[in-house]
Amino acid sequence: MDGSEKLPPLVIGKAAKPRWHFTNIKSLPLRYESNQNAWMTCKIFLQYLHFLDAKMGVWNKKIILSLDHCSAHPTETSVLRNIRNEFLPPNTTAYLQPMDKSIIKNFKHNFRSHLCKTFLHDLEAKKLLTKISLLAMHMTAASWTSMPQSVIANCFRKAGFTHASVSSRTGDEVEMLVPSDEWETLQEKLEFSSTFDEYVSVDDEALPCK
Numbered sequence: 001m002d003g004s005e006k007l008p009p010l011v012i013g014k015a016a017k018p019r020w021h022f023t024n025i026k027s028l029p030l031r032y033e034s035n036q037n038a039w040m041t042c043k044i045f046l047q048y049l050h051f052l053d054a055k056m057g058v059w060n061k062k063i064i065l066s067l068d069h070c071s072a073h074p075t076e077t078s079v080l081r082n083i084r085n086e087f088l089p090p091n092t093t094a095y096l097q098p099m100d101k102s103i104i105k106n107f108k109h110n111f112r113s114h115l116c117k118t119f120l121h122d123l124e125a126k127k128l129l130t131k132i133s134l135l136a137m138h139m140t141a142a143s144w145t146s147m148p149q150s151v152i153a154n155c156f157r158k159a160g161f162t163h164a165s166v167s168s169r170t171g172d173e174v175e176m177l178v179p180s181d182e183w184e185t186l187q188e189k190l191e192f193s194s195t196f197d198e199y200v201s202v203d204d205e206a207l208p209c210k
Helices: 042-058 103-119 125-145 149-158 180-190 196-200
Strands: 010-013 031-034 063-067 083-087
Touching: 010 125, 031 042, 042 083, 103 125, 103 149, 103 180, 103 196
Parallel strands: 010 031, 063 083
Antiparallel strands: none
């Protein structure tokens, strides 16, 4: 919760074997799973919990996960040895879940800044389409890696998680990583008028699971 360690992201896509799977890509900077709706499911979540539990065992660590009552989060996980799941009270996610206190917003901001800059490199449409899924994997990892430690620490603090090692300084504000002139160029090329902030928040209401 002090932002000193970040696990690689888990990405869920629709394709069991994405295009990059057939281009001799041996490894990715993150974990990839698939589902026909690109949703988090109870099965995928449990698989990840067991993977994480084993990793914590190797590292000789015990951790607590703060979870909301999403249908993909199973309440029965007694077989875990190194992880304890603590569920937030109903209808309190917006107030008590640190991820909702700007961590997700910062991550999406970073990712979409990377995506805009990729489009602005004037890649041919065909070439971009064949590479976009692999690019997205690397941009996802880079966006998470570049998340400032202070953002994570302050979001946990705002959610009520306190510890002597967590600074009380501010630092969770997002900055526009795409210069205004580049954004205007992109607006002209793709013929739209949305602001960058509107673009970042376009899928805020999208369902992550069922």
